[in-house]
Amino acid sequence: MNLQLVLExxxxxxxxxxTLFLMAAGLTLIFxxxxxxxxxxxxxxxxxxxxxVTFYRWTGSLVLGVVLALxxxxxxxxxxxxxxxxxxxxxxxxxxxxxxxxxILFFNELIAxxxxxxGLFINLPDWLSGSVQFGAAFAYSVYRLVIIAIGVVVAVxxxxxxxxxxxxxLVRAGASxxxxxxxxxxxxxxxxxxxxxxxxxxxxxxxxxxxxxxxVQPGMGDPVxxxxxxxxxxxxxxSIRGALAGALIVGMVxxxxxxxxxxxxxxxxxxxxxxxxxxxxxxMLVYLLMAGVLAxxxxxxxxxxxx
Amino acid sequence: MRLSRRRIVLLALVLLxxxxxxxxxxxxxxxxxxxxxxxxxxxxxxxxxxxxxGYGGMVSFGHAAYLGVGAYAxxxxxxxxxxxxxxxxxxxxxxxxxxxxxxxxxxxxxxxIYFIMITLAFTQMLYYLGISLDVYGGDNGMRLPMRxxxxxxxxxxxGTQFYYLVLVLLVLVLLLVRRLVDSRFGLVIRAAKSNEAxxxxxxxxxxxxxxAAFVISGGICGLAGALLINHTAYLTPDLMHWTRSxxxxxxxxxxxxxxxxxxxxxxLVLLVLxxxxSNWTEHWQIILGPLLVLVVLFARRGLGGLLWRGEExx
Numbered sequence: 001m002n003l004q005l006v007l008e009x010x011x012x013x014x015x016x017x018x019t020l021f022l023m024a025a026g027l028t029l030i031f032x033x034x035x036x037x038x039x040x041x042x043x044x045x046x047x048x049x050x051x052x053v054t055f056y057r058w059t060g061s062l063v064l065g066v067v068l069a070l071x072x073x074x075x076x077x078x079x080x081x082x083x084x085x086x087x088x089x090x091x092x093x094x095x096x097x098x099x100x101x102x103x104i105l106f107f108n109e110l111i112a113x114x115x116x117x118x119g120l121f122i123n124l125p126d127w128l129s130g131s132v133q134f135g136a137a138f139a140y141s142v143y144r145l146v147i148i149a150i151g152v153v154v155a156v157x158x159x160x161x162x163x164x165x166x167x168x169x170l171v172r173a174g175a176s177x178x179x180x181x182x183x184x185x186x187x188x189x190x191x192x193x194x195x196x197x198x199x200x201x202x203x204x205x206x207x208x209x210x211x212x213x214x215x216v217q218p219g220m221g222d223p224v225x226x227x228x229x230x231x232x233x234x235x236x237x238x239s240i241r242g243a244l245a246g247a248l249i250v251g252m253v254x255x256x257x258x259x260x261x262x263x264x265x266x267x268x269x270x271x272x273x274x275x276x277x278x279x280x281x282x283x284m285l286v287y288l289l290m291a292g293v294l295a296x297x298x299x300x301x302x303x304x305x306x307x
Numbered sequence: 308m309r310l311s312r313r314r315i316v317l318l319a320l321v322l323l324x325x326x327x328x329x330x331x332x333x334x335x336x337x338x339x340x341x342x343x344x345x346x347x348x349x350x351x352x353x354x355x356x357x358x359x360x361g362y363g364g365m366v367s368f369g370h371a372a373y374l375g376v377g378a379y380a381x382x383x384x385x386x387x388x389x390x391x392x393x394x395x396x397x398x399x400x401x402x403x404x405x406x407x408x409x410x411x412x413x414x415x416x417x418x419x420i421y422f423i424m425i426t427l428a429f430t431q432m433l434y435y436l437g438i439s440l441d442v443y444g445g446d447n448g449m450r451l452p453m454r455x456x457x458x459x460x461x462x463x464x465x466g467t468q469f470y471y472l473v474l475v476l477l478v479l480v481l482l483l484v485r486r487l488v489d490s491r492f493g494l495v496i497r498a499a500k501s502n503e504a505x506x507x508x509x510x511x512x513x514x515x516x517x518x519a520a521f522v523i524s525g526g527i528c529g530l531a532g533a534l535l536i537n538h539t540a541y542l543t544p545d546l547m548h549w550t551r552s553x554x555x556x557x558x559x560x561x562x563x564x565x566x567x568x569x570x571x572x573x574x575l576v577l578l579v580l581x582x583x584x585s586n587w588t589e590h591w592q593i594i595l596g597p598l599l600v601l602v603v604l605f606a607r608r609g610l611g612g613l614l615w616r617g618e619e620x621x
Contacts, residue, residue, distance in 0.1 A: 037420055084600055093420055094366045095603045098560055101553045102599030109593035226431045226549065229424040237420060280439035287432035291413050294425065298417050 004138045009259045010252070015144045017251025018151025022206035023228035024235070024243040025158060026199025032238030032304055033175045034192050036085065037093050039100035041203050042225030043107035048073045048204025049211040049220060050111060053120050062125050062212070069208040070201050077200020081193050089192070104222070112218040119215035128212075147209050154202070155244060162240060171195060175238065175304070227254075230290050236300030245301060250286050257285040316614055317481070317568040320575070324474055328467045340466050346578045347473045348534045351480050353558040353570030355527035358484050360556075361565025362493060363520050364500035369410070369426030370555045372433050373403040373525045375547030377532020382542040383443060385452045392455030392463075396533045403529025404522050406433075411521035415514060430552055437544030448543030455537055463537050473534055477571070480527055485567055487523070496520050561602055563611020572610050 027041050051072045056065030084103060088096050123129070124143055131139040162168035170191055173181045182188040207221065214220065231250050235242025262278030269277070293301065324343060331339040352374055359365040377399035384395050414425040438446045454463040463469045487493050498506045499513035506513055536542055545551070554577070562573025584591035606612065 031420065037423065084604075087604060091603075093423060094360075094560070095607070097366065097368060097423055098553075098557060099600045099603040101550075101557070102596040102603070104596070105550075105592040105599065106596030109590050109596065113590055113593065222549070223431075226428060230428050233421060233424050233428065276439075276441060280436055283435035283439055284432045287428050290425070290428060294417065294421075295413055298421070 005259070007138055008140060009255055011140055011144065011148070012259075013252035013255035014148050014248070015151075015251070016255055017248040018148050019206045019210060019224070020228055020231050020251055021151060021155060021244055021247035022202045023224055024231040024247050025155075025240055026202040027225075027228050028232045028235070028238055028240060028243045029171070029195055030199045031232075033171060033178075033195055034089050036089055037096045037100065038085070038199075039097060039225065040080065040103035040107065041199070041228070042221030043104055044073055044077055044200040044203035045207035045210075045221035045224055046107065046111060046218070047076050048201075048207030049216045050115055050120075050207075051204070052208030052211050053122055053216055056122060056211075062122075062128065066205070066208040069204055073204025073207075074197040074201040077204075078193055078197040080200075081196040085196070086189075086192075108218045108222075115218075117218055119217035120211075121215065122212050124212050143212065150205075150209065154205070158240065167194075227286065230286055232300070234290050234293050234300055236303040238304030239300075239302045242300055242302035242304070249289070253289055254282075254286050257282040261285070312614060313566060313568055313611070316572070316611075320568065320571055321474070321478060324477075325471075328470055337466065340470050342578065342582060343575075344466075344470045344473055344538060345535075346575050347470075347477045347571075348531050348538055349555065349558060349574040349578060350571040351473075351477055351534065352528050352531040352555050353562070353574050354477075354480055354484055354567065355524045355531065356555055357559045357565065357567070357570045358487065358527070359517075359520050359524045360559055361569075362488050362500065363496045363517055365415070365517065365521065366423050366556075367426045367521075367524075368423045368549070368552050368556060369428075369430035370524075370528050371547045371549065371551035372410070372426075372430040373407060373528035374532040374535060374551065374555075375433060375437060375544070376403045376406050377529035377534075378536035378542055378546050379437070379443065379532075380529070381455060381533045381536045382449065382451050385455075386443070386449075390453050390456045392457045392461075395455050396530065399533035400526045400529045403532065404526040407522045407525025408518070411518045411525070415517045415521055427549060427552065430547060431549055434544055434547040434549065437547055444542060446544065448541060448545075451536055451540045451542060454540065455533070469537070476530070476534070480530075481567055481571070483527075487520075488567070492516060492519070557599060561609050563609035563614075566611045569609055569611040572614075576610060 023041065023045060026044075027038065030036050030038050030041070048069050052062075052065045052069035054065075055068040055072075056062050059065060059068070080103065084099065088099055128143045128146065131141050132145060133139050160168075162171060170181065170186055174186075174188060174191055174195075178188060181191075203221075206224070227250060228247075231246035232243055233246075234249060235244070235246030258279075261282045262274055265274035265278050265281070268274075324347065327343050328340050331337055352370060355373075356367060356370045359367060380399040380402045381395045384390075384398060389395065410426065410429045414422050414429075417425060437443075443449055457463075461468050461472055463472070488497070495506065495511055495513070495516045498511070499517065503513060532546070535546070558573035558577050559570045560573070561577055562571065563569030581591065581595065584594055588594075602609070
């Protein structure tokens with residue numbers, strides 16, 4: 001096993017972790033504050049990706065495409081919140097799961113009607129498609145590094161907004177006692193809509209950035225959504241810190257497992273057996289990890305305070 | 308026996324289902340035998356989910372896992388030349404119960420949103436496992452070499468015989484669930500759902516009861532999986548796709564949660580509606596999705612709530 005390969009996979013893991021964090025942050029905020037289980041969060045990822053592709057094709061600039069996709073996804077999120085989800089905050093989780101499951105069916109089909117079922121592919125502009133040379137022997141994709149950097153910036157900004165601003169204070173207060181916040185004269189409805197829109201925009205950003213790497217197709221958000229669920233189950237639901245830790249853990253374990261489990265198994269059991277067991281085990285790894293974490297700590301690694 | 312409205316609906320439903328094959332023959336529409344057999348198989352799965360959801364308050368978003376394991380058990384045994392239905396179905400049920408024990412051991416300790424997410428995640432894990440099992444078809448799936456054999460007693464290749472077998476099994480499952488719910492065991496499950504603290508206070512720990520219900524539910528759903536693979540004769544990992552878990556959940560809610568007959572009604576309405584919509588337009592899900600949202604928002608007790616509104620839950 002050489003050092004370059006390990007470094008490359010570590011960075012790939014960080015990139016997946018960042019994508020998962022953008023998804024999980026919105027999911028966990030929406031759950032922590034509005035007590036809403038939102039399965040349709042994966043749809044915002046998909047909508048973000050499609051809008052970014054469309055805007056990219058209109059404007060010819062990927063940056064503009066991603067930047068325009070952000071407010072557009074936020075708007076979609078706000079519309080969905082106002083029309084369908086607002087009435088669900090007081091309902092039990094079962095109702096929320098089913099209604100948002102219905103929204104997924106709707107969005108997947110709507111996207112298929114507008115853009116077709118065949119996946120869309122876009123090429124990176126020249127300045128992003130190259131790789132950065134580190135030392136003599138190691139090079140890494142510029143675009144993936146940009147994704148990691150944006151993820152770090154978003155994580156720091158999110159921490160600053162939630163921990164250091166008045167808006168963040170209201171968000172935290174709303175999470176621990178919404179009735180009290182409303183009684184103090186805060187427009188809690190508006191706050192909810194804002195948080196929901198922001199969560200949708202974060203998911204949209206993750207999807208938009210993923211568009212040039214993965215196939216853009218109907219239903220693309222569903223597997224990411226389930227992985228984001230694993231992330232927040234590991235990290236502790238409602239906690240942003242937990243979402244960050246969980247996302248990095250899941251991103252690393254999944255990426256490294258897929259890269260190194262097969263060769264590692266081959267040293268233990270016969271290569272043909274490793275050939276078939278390796279990928280199977282690698283795809284199950286994060287779920288087994290989740291099972292282990294929850295068996296030891298049912299509330300996750302960083303349970304949210306104030307619950 | 309008090310003939311409550313719910314019992315009348317159930318009886319009417321069973322009689323209606325029993326009349327389908329001769330009626331289809333008369334109308335020259337054998338397709339309906341096929342459709343309603345599928346309805347009844349999913350009804351068994353939905354009834355198994357209702358046992359833990361309606362009476363135990365456990366929202367499993369992963370019942371497709373047991374459907375899949377039942378189907379895989381039958382197909383794998385058939386691939387190695389074991390065609391005996393009794394052996395195949397017993398293994399299907401046993402394997403599903405074992406899986407439910409493993410998943411339940413972790414998930415039943417949690418509740419609410421954690422329970423939903425964990426059951427969902429484990430099913431996704433099995434879905435990926437199914438995809439990576441190249442020996443058994445992997446992503447593309449594989450044909451069931453031969454339907455389960457019952458020594459010439461029942462021939463599953465005969466559509467009508469298979470249909471009545473499924474109907475009998477559905478009725479047996481309904482009776483079993485009813486018995487369970489009315490037993491002491493069922494009382495504990497229901498008590499723990501309505502007030503966990505009080506249940507503990509009278510000296511009962513809900514965990515083993517809940518886990519047992521979870522395992523039984525998994526076993527029944529595994530039987531539905533064994534039936535389903537005989538119905539389609541084609542194994543694919545899509546059996547365990549997470550949207551299928553959502554479908555089964557929708558059937559229970561649509562029909563009326565915690566009412567035994569509700570899930571049967573729910574699977575009937577959902578699958579017949581799906582069939583009608585998909586004949587009409589390729590994009591039927593764009594209608595089904597919002598419909599689901601509307602049912603959740605405005606018909607909270609499902610179709611059952613309309614049919615036997617206000618009756619005692621007994």
